[in-house]
Amino acid sequence: MTVPTAHTPAQYVQEKAAGSGSSFYYAFMFLPPPRRAAITAFYAFCREVDDVVDEVHDPHVARTKLAWWRNEVAQAFAGQPTHPVMQALMPLAADFAIEMRHLHAVIEGCEMDLSQNRYLDFPALAQYCHLVAGIVGEVACNIFGRTQDSTVAYAHKLGQAMQLTNIIRDVGEDARRGRIYLPINELQQFDVKAHELLKREAPWGYSDRFQALMRFQAERAHQLYDEAMGLLPDADRPAQKPGLMMANIYRTLLREIEKSQFQVLHQRTSLTPLRKLWIAARTHVTGR
Numbered sequence: 001m002t003v004p005t006a007h008t009p010a011q012y013v014q015e016k017a018a019g020s021g022s023s024f025y026y027a028f029m030f031l032p033p034p035r036r037a038a039i040t041a042f043y044a045f046c047r048e049v050d051d052v053v054d055e056v057h058d059p060h061v062a063r064t065k066l067a068w069w070r071n072e073v074a075q076a077f078a079g080q081p082t083h084p085v086m087q088a089l090m091p092l093a094a095d096f097a098i099e100m101r102h103l104h105a106v107i108e109g110c111e112m113d114l115s116q117n118r119y120l121d122f123p124a125l126a127q128y129c130h131l132v133a134g135i136v137g138e139v140a141c142n143i144f145g146r147t148q149d150s151t152v153a154y155a156h157k158l159g160q161a162m163q164l165t166n167i168i169r170d171v172g173e174d175a176r177r178g179r180i181y182l183p184i185n186e187l188q189q190f191d192v193k194a195h196e197l198l199k200r201e202a203p204w205g206y207s208d209r210f211q212a213l214m215r216f217q218a219e220r221a222h223q224l225y226d227e228a229m230g231l232l233p234d235a236d237r238p239a240q241k242p243g244l245m246m247a248n249i250y251r252t253l254l255r256e257i258e259k260s261q262f263q264v265l266h267q268r269t270s271l272t273p274l275r276k277l278w279i280a281a282r283t284h285v286t287g288r
Contacts, residue, residue, distance in 0.1 A: 133163035
């Protein structure tokens with residue numbers, strides 16, 4: 001695998017994080033420099049491995065690249081990182097309790113996308129969300145700073161809620177790739193056919209059955225947001241402001257999707273950069 005060499009590691013991860021256009025970037029802006037450097041490098045790692053699945057169309061090539069990343073992570077923790085993302089991350093890993101198992105879990109979650117494009121039920125989907133989002137939340141809360149174990153549980157649940165929001169937003173985009181993350185037994189429960197989602201056609205694509213299915217998904221996501229907030233101890237709330245910023249941005253996005261009556265098959269709902277920045281700034285001031 002070709003390793004980029006045109007930037008310093010710090011510049012490379014900064015550009016990777018900023019270029020993604022993600023809501024996460026707006027939360028990073030409010031962190032002090034060492035924590036901002038750590039979360040930016042970790043987020044850049046997540047983007048690198050996620051891009052393998054989204055941008056490499058040959059599954060064999062994608063698996064080879066993810067295997068390269070798995071080896072690179074092991075090599076980096078043995079003191080020999082070669083990729084700029086790992087070169088940026090490793091000097092900060094010990095300070096912020098970032099472990100090899102965390103990075104391997106993210107890779108494992110991305111590997112699931114290569115072998116599985118349907119999930120039988122919510123427990124099966126929850127395992128995927130655990131790997132690609134719950135673990136990410138745990139790492140992020142350690143970087144932001146915590147004193148209580150319940151903060152880890154809060155961050156894990158918040159990561160899952162945000163991943164479910166992504167799944168709701170991306171139903172149409174995922175269908176274009178032949179993927180359906182909505183659990184099969186819940187499609188059956190609401191009498192929504194997989195081929196309806198894959199075709200993404202109006203008018204029956206937005207049937208009452210589809211609306212009911214999506215309301216069910218949104219209600220579960222809201223419940224997870226509420227449960228997560230209930231787990232966050234007051235002692236760690238100030239340090240966890242970046243996570244709260246992301247939660248508020250994602251929950252606002254979910255409400256916008258609900259207001260649009262789940263018009264997600266043919267379009268991707270998003271918030272403007274200015275609105276994301278305003279939500280982040282408001283959360284920074286209020287702490288909620």
